[in-house]
Amino acid sequence: MHDSLYHGPPEGGLLVAPLDEFTAVYHRASGITHLLTEPAPQILAILGEGALSLDALLDRLGLDYDLADGTREALAARLAELVESGLVERA
Amino acid sequence: MSDETRSYQDPADHGSAAPSADGVGAEAVPTRRRVLALGAVTAGAVVSIRPALAQTVGSVLNCEIPVPDPGRAGSYIDADGKVVPARTKGAFPPSSRPFKGEEVKRAMANGSTLPGTDSERSRAYVKYIRRLQRGQGGFTCFASLQMPRG
Numbered sequence: 001m002h003d004s005l006y007h008g009p010p011e012g013g014l015l016v017a018p019l020d021e022f023t024a025v026y027h028r029a030s031g032i033t034h035l036l037t038e039p040a041p042q043i044l045a046i047l048g049e050g051a052l053s054l055d056a057l058l059d060r061l062g063l064d065y066d067l068a069d070g071t072r073e074a075l076a077a078r079l080a081e082l083v084e085s086g087l088v089e090r091a
Numbered sequence: 092m093s094d095e096t097r098s099y100q101d102p103a104d105h106g107s108a109a110p111s112a113d114g115v116g117a118e119a120v121p122t123r124r125r126v127l128a129l130g131a132v133t134a135g136a137v138v139s140i141r142p143a144l145a146q147t148v149g150s151v152l153n154c155e156i157p158v159p160d161p162g163r164a165g166s167y168i169d170a171d172g173k174v175v176p177a178r179t180k181g182a183f184p185p186s187s188r189p190f191k192g193e194e195v196k197r198a199m200a201n202g203s204t205l206p207g208t209d210s211e212r213s214r215a216y217v218k219y220i221r222r223l224q225r226g227q228g229g230f231t232c233f234a235s236l237q238m239p240r241g
Contacts, residue, residue, distance in 0.1 A: 028225075029225060030224055030234070031225045031234070033139070033140040034137055034138065034139045034140065035137075035139075035140065036136055036137055036138075037136045038128065039127050039128065039129050039136065040136040040137055042127055061127065064124075064127075065125050065126065065127035066124045066126045067126075067127055067128075067129060068126055068127065068128040068129065068130075069128055070129055071129070071130065073130075074129035074130030075129050078129060078136055081136055084137075085137045085139050
């Protein structure tokens with residue numbers, strides 16, 4: 001079920017502004033602004049480099065960070081939010 | 092004006108895995124990795140701010156969404172909601188009439204079918220509508236439907 005690839009908007013598709021606790025992300029394609037909290041901006045940054053599966057994304061996050069609650073379920077929940085918002089697409 | 096050595100918080104920071112010849116000499120501390128909590132946020136990590144046009148409640152239910160938009164009239168819609176060439180096998184023909192915002196809202200809210208369609212075709216159309224982007228016919232109407240339920 002989790003084998004599908006996730007990818008972010010094409011390069012230049014987002015305007016990103018870190019705002020202390022939040023990261024504001026303007027999605028050019030939809031004209032909608034999103035306020036993200038961790039770990040969403042980190043996930044988005046990685047998926048902006050290329051499409052990854054859930055497991056590959058989890059591995060990649062583990063390379064870059066010490067993960068707390070680093071389970072597939074937790075990551076799947078965060079990805080579902082990003083897909084729902086339109087910032088990430090499931091291919 | 093001095094260079095403060097701050098903890099670098101770029102979300103895209105990759106912690107330079109490859110050994111690099113750095114002449115800077117500021118790396119006395121071994122790469123300090125940040126802790127990232129994946130499940131700590133229970134209320135959700137994404138809050139979306141809809142465009143101001145979403146305020147136009149009155150017109151929402153009467154606005155129309157053509158499937159597909161006029162720029163791609165005649166094209167078919169596949170089961171994933173993608174626009175594909177006419178007569179693509181397994182894809183659905185375009186809708187003969189645009190859908191009203193109210194019809195789309197109902198279909199998105201409770202999974203009822205769009206008028207004149209069966210459930211599979213309706214599902215494909217709704218996926219198409221969810222993928223609409225600014226500049227495409229029906230986007231403004233769709234964006235208006237995205238308001239939080241009051």
